[in-house]
Amino acid sequence: MRRRAHIDLDTIRLTAASTASPLPDCTADLRADAYGHGLIPVARALTDAGVGGFLVSRVEDAAAIADEAWPVRLEVGAAEPGRTLLGPELFGLDPARPTPPAMRLEGEVIAVKQVPADRGVSYGYTYRTSRPTTLVLVALGYADGILRVASNKAPVKVGDTVGRITGRIAMDQFVVDVGDPGAQPGDPVVLFGDPALGEPTVLDWADALRVAAPVITSRLGRRIERTYP
Known part of the structure; x- marks a missing residue:
């Protein structure tokens, strides 16, 4: 029986590009399995888009991203000084920053x-x-x-x-x-x-x-x- 969550990676890439610049100076918040959207597929899509780093809160998630040779910060909190933190708005989850749902x-x-x-x-x-x-x-x-x-x-x-x-x-x-x-x-x-x-x-x-x-x-x-x- 059908139980599916269809995730539009193109929407996530386009939202990242339209909400922040330059993307190499951005950190994407991918805690909680990228808010349920899938850690590795979303990280791949954002890497393709040019996002420079990722925020996770579990050692296992950091290891999974490290296996792909992507930059990662293992902590909970705001982006480091000088970097922009991209969070729920990447997925259409922030009513204060309306973006397309992913x-x-x-x-x-x-x-x-x-x-x-x-x-x-x-x-x-x-x-x-x-x-x-x-x-x-x-x-x-x-x-x-x-x-x-x-x-x-x-x-x-x-x-x-x-x-x-x-x-x-x-x-x-x-x-x-x-x-x-x-x-x-x-x-x-x-x-x-x-x-x-x-x-x-x-x-x-x-x-x-x-x-x-x-x-x-x-x-x-x-x-x-x-x-x-």
Whole structure:
């Protein structure tokens, strides 16, 4: 089943080039596996773009970058004097510095059910249907790093319909009330992605959950396949 985070390395390279100069004097913050985007692929892309160094916080990450013969600083904190630190804005995660999102998080519908009004949904029935409607089950959950605080809050796009996570997020799945009975198993579900395609963004999630966007992407687990189209 589909659990994928599509990472646009071209967007990351272009964002670096457009937000800081000269890039050899910049240090990119790649802590937390490059905020969930993938340490080595992102480091390669930024090296190609001309970024001069990287900030990580784990010995293992420093060793992985050192194996590629790239410059690295192993510490937590600001860039050294005279260098510009590039952080969440590289990935579209900083609402104060709007940049294009670099990640598109996608799951798929694994079941569809028509239900009557007043049907309780998921654990504890924190959501009840207000009318006869269609519920879809999506194969992503808190075991994948989807924050449980997103329950009943976060927007998602199911096919052509934008709804929201309905009821409590379970370990391996969550439910969306889509209203329209046209959904089918196998339909794509975009949790966040490109607003130009009518998809919610990670900043939309951050607003809905009242957490910082880097928290959302950094928590995504290994069951989610990272792809670099």
